Amino acid sequence: MPSESVQRFSSHILLQLPFQCIYGTIPVVCNYNSKSNSSSSSSSSSSSSSSSSSNSSSSSSSNSSNSSSIVLVVAVVAVVVVVVVVVVVVVVVVRVRVKVVVVVVVAVAAVFVVVVVVVEEIVVVEVATAVVVVILVVVVVVVSVVTVIATTVFVVLVVVVVVVVVVVVVVVVVVVVK
Structure with a gap:
């Protein structure tokens, strides 16, 4: 067992270590402390950089999903405009x-309003x-009106509407899948 004076002296030295590091009296301990401090700061900076990179990737994925839903809404509005114009004609x-x-x-x-409202809640396949389904409903309604009217001009307009709607849907699905 060390004596009481030795214990007191060692505790006094341990208490004086920070002040001796400042004055440079124990360079080995100071270098060790500075290395441990630098390693801890580098590890904290690396963890913060990894968290910032994960945040940027999540924000980019949310931006891509927002852009795909915007493209889909624009396509739906375009189809509605085409249908209204053809009906007016x-x-x-x-x-x-x-x-x-x-x-x-x-x-x-x-x-179409139902599709636009639900578009943010459903998967691409369901969209x-x-x-x-909307295209089929439009085609059924138009064909039923054609059977009542039976004119050549109306049949041509129906074919044009169906072709335009199918093209818009194919383009939207390709853009959203990519």
Whole structure:
């Protein structure tokens, strides 16, 4: 067992170590302390850089998902505009009854509004399925109106609408998948 004086002296030395590092009286201990401090600071900086890189990757992924939903909404609005323009042309050219046109426009607009509202909650495959269902509804309504009217101009307009809608849907699905 060391004596009491030795213990007191060693505790006094240990208490004086920080002050001796400042004055340079014990360079080995000071170098060791500075190395440990630098290693701890480098590890903390590396952890902060890794957390910032993970934050940037998550923000880029959220930006890409936002851009894909924006592209989809723009495509849906474009399809609605095309359908409304074709219906107006049909009203002017073929003189369809206004009630039938209003019913067609309201049905198509309602389905597209549902797709736009739900677009942020569903997967790409479900979005494509919903758009295809909307196309089928539009085609069924238009074909039923064609069977009532049976004019060549209206049939041509129906074919144009179906082709434009299919092209827009294919482009949107390709952009969203990429």
